[in-house]
Amino acid sequence: MPTSTIKYTHPLKTTAIHNRSGNSLITDAPVDNNGQGAYFSPTDLAATSLASCMMTVMGIYADQNSLDLGEIECDLQKEMASNPRRIKAITIEMRWKTDLPEKEIQKLKNIGLNCPVAKSLHPDIEQKISFIML
Template identity: 70%
Template sequence: MSTSTIIYRPFLKTDATHNRSGVTITTDAPVDNNGQGAFFSPTDLAATSLASCMLTVMGIYADQNQLELGEIDCSLTKVMAANPRRISEIHIEANWKTKLQDKEIEKLKKVAYTCPVANSLHPDIKQVINFNITRL
């Protein structure tokens, strides 16, 4: 079974349906590239996938090791470059409230930095990730 089905819709939008679940995501071209910016752009989704993947693998590791991850939220900024137009940088500020000890935190950060999306992005894309730790 294919992963998704993507349909182009005027004007500069797509509907991407996850075939297994039937969930649909709509994309739009960004305002600075002829779109309305009404939805995530494809490059927004690529950048956002990095933070989502980091949190997912951290959760998997925590579950497998009976660790209470705590609360994490991320703020993400995508930086675009021209000639060629591409993502040049992804900045992530992760705010993490946790009871974990330093050794566990460092292991989880390593897991995050090496998530599948991080390993799949072109090495020219600068990944700037900052964890702001608050002890519970």
């Protein structure tokens, strides 16, 4: 079964259906590229996938090792380049409140920094990731 089915819906939008769950999402071209900016752009999703993947693999490790991950959230900034138009940099500021020992925190940070999306992005995309411990 295909992972998703995506349909172009004018003007400059797509609707993607996650085939296993039936959930959907809409994308829109960004304002600086002829769109309305009414939804995540495809490059917004690529950048957002990095942070989501980091937190997911950290959560998987925590769950598998009976660790309380605590509270973790982040802000993300995507920077675009031109000629060619592409993602130039992704800046993520993770805010993390946890009572885990430093050894586990470092292991979890490393797991997050080496998540599948981080390893799949082109090496020209600068990944600027910081952890703010609360």
